[in-house]
Amino acid sequence: VPLEPGKVTASYLGSEFPIELWKCPGCGKVLVPESLATGKMLQVEQALEDK
Amino acid sequence: MSSLCSTREHSAYATGKITYEDDRLFRPGGLTLTARAIELAHLAAGATVIDVGCGAGQSVRYLRTLGINSIGVDCANGGDSASDLSSASHTTIEASAEDLPFPDNFADGVLAECSVSVMEKQGRAVSEFARVLVDGGRLMISDLYARQPNGIAQVRKLKNSCVAGTIVRDELEASLVACGFEVNAWEDHSKALRECAARFILERGSLQGMWNCDGEASAETIQAAMKLARVGYFLMVATRNRREPEERRLQR
Numbered sequence: 001v002p003l004e005p006g007k008v009t010a011s012y013l014g015s016e017f018p019i020e021l022w023k024c025p026g027c028g029k030v031l032v033p034e035s036l037a038t039g040k041m042l043q044v045e046q047a048l049e050d051k
Numbered sequence: 052m053s054s055l056c057s058t059r060e061h062s063a064y065a066t067g068k069i070t071y072e073d074d075r076l077f078r079p080g081g082l083t084l085t086a087r088a089i090e091l092a093h094l095a096a097g098a099t100v101i102d103v104g105c106g107a108g109q110s111v112r113y114l115r116t117l118g119i120n121s122i123g124v125d126c127a128n129g130g131d132s133a134s135d136l137s138s139a140s141h142t143t144i145e146a147s148a149e150d151l152p153f154p155d156n157f158a159d160g161v162l163a164e165c166s167v168s169v170m171e172k173q174g175r176a177v178s179e180f181a182r183v184l185v186d187g188g189r190l191m192i193s194d195l196y197a198r199q200p201n202g203i204a205q206v207r208k209l210k211n212s213c214v215a216g217t218i219v220r221d222e223l224e225a226s227l228v229a230c231g232f233e234v235n236a237w238e239d240h241s242k243a244l245r246e247c248a249a250r251f252i253l254e255r256g257s258l259q260g261m262w263n264c265d266g267e268a269s270a271e272t273i274q275a276a277m278k279l280a281r282v283g284y285f286l287m288v289a290t291r292n293r294r295e296p297e298e299r300r301l302q303r
Contacts, residue, residue, distance in 0.1 A: 015246045019253055040252055047248040047258070 001026045010041075013048045077261075078109070079165065079284045080243035084193055085110050088162060091236045091288040092189035094119060098159040101183065103148045103176070104166025111142050114162075124151065148176040153183045156293075160189045167223075168194045168216035174226050181230040186293035190232060193240070193286040194218055202279030212273055214262050217282055232289040241283030 003022040008030050010017045022031040032041070080087075094100060096118025102110050105123025114121035123143035146152045148163075149172050161180045170176045180190050196218040197203045209215045224234055251261045259270040262277075 012249075015242070015249065017246075017250060017253055040256060043252045043257060044249040047252060048245050 003031060012045060015048060017044070077165070077247070079247040080193065080240050080286075082109065082113050084240060084243060084286060085113055085162070085164065087238075088164075088191035088193065088286055088288065089114070089117065089119075089160075091238075091286070092160055092191050094160050094189060099157070100160035100162055101151070101153065101158045103151070103161060103163045103180070104169070105143055108143055110162060110164060115142075119160075124148065149179060151179045151183050155182050156185045157183045158188060159185060160191060162191045164193050165195070167192055168218055169213060170216065173216065173218075173223075177223075177226050177230050177232075181232065181291055184291040186291065188291045190227070190289045190291065191287070192223075192289075193284065195244070195282055196220055196223075196285045198239075198241070198281035198283045199279065202276075202281065205276040206280045206282065209262075209268050209273055209276055212262050212268055214273060214277060214282060217277075217280065218285075220285070223287075227289050231292055233292055234287060234289045236286075236288045238286045239283060240286055244282075244284035 001024055004025050005020055006023045007018055008021050008023060010019050021036075023029065024031075097120070099120045099122070100114055102108075102114070102121055102123045105111050105125045108123045111121045111123040121142070124146050125143060126145065126147050144152060148166065148170055161184055163176075163180070167173055167176060184190065195214060195216075197206065197220075200219045200221070203217065203219055206217050207215055220237070227234060248258060248261065252258060255261075257270060258274065262270065262273045
């Protein structure tokens with residue numbers, strides 16, 4: 001089944017963010033590319049940490 | 052998010068660093084925080100509220116849905132001139148916070164959302180808020196503040212950055228008391244600031260551009276200074292007391 005772009009909601013440390021990602025129209029699973037996980041998402045994690 | 056400044060040239064909107072479409076990205080807490088301010092200030096339909104540093108006017112429009120007579124002031128909004136003050140149709144006026152185009156005892160409330168920190172003369176602005184408020188009028192400020200005031204020196208070195216004017220609670224409260232205000236509430240909303248930063252990263256790819264309106268410091272330098280001062284976000288409500296406290300009168 002080809003993946004389709006779609007709005008998903010990412011949750012982290014009690015905060016939710018809408019983000020556009022590729023997801024499977026069949027099972028609803030979302031593809032998080034490694035570049036996103038180690039790039040923007042890492043920065044978001046660091047921004048949300050309260051040290 | 053406001054674009055308050057002493058001169059139009061310094062405004063982030065006027066220089067094109069921020070567009071009015073970006074407003075939601077620079078608005079910690081969104082209208083939820085505005086609603087909280089109105090709740091804490093006990094303001095209701097029929098009240099007159101000046102939104103100082105209204106930016107794109109989102110709060111002005113929101114307050115009108117509550118029946119509040121809201122007027123936005125910003126130094127670069129292309130709004131009406133002060134001479135239009137008597138018009139019932141105006142919503143925003145182009146003016147400086149340090150020289151508000153309103154008579155004394157004009158408003159029931161003054162709202163300053165993320166705008167005091169970008170004013171060049173914060174003390175002068177607070178004095179203007181006191182002047183235009185009626186006796187018992189409410190001042191509502193939400194803005195950046197140093198949760199670790201010992202680290203504020205590094206933040207203040209960031210010339211022309213939006214965060215250079217980060218507020219120190221003790222300093223602001225002293226300034227308010229000197230102008231006849233009594234602080235009624237102070238709430239920490241630092242989570243809203245962190246979420247704002249996270250949203251910015253998701254949309255723009257990094258924090259570059261979020262804090263350095265006109266400045267040259269890198270996002271990393273700004274973030275490091277902000278970490279030292281543990282820059283967070285607050286909401287405060289104070290009441291303007293024009294009458295002298297009774298105990299002071301009795302001391303004479």
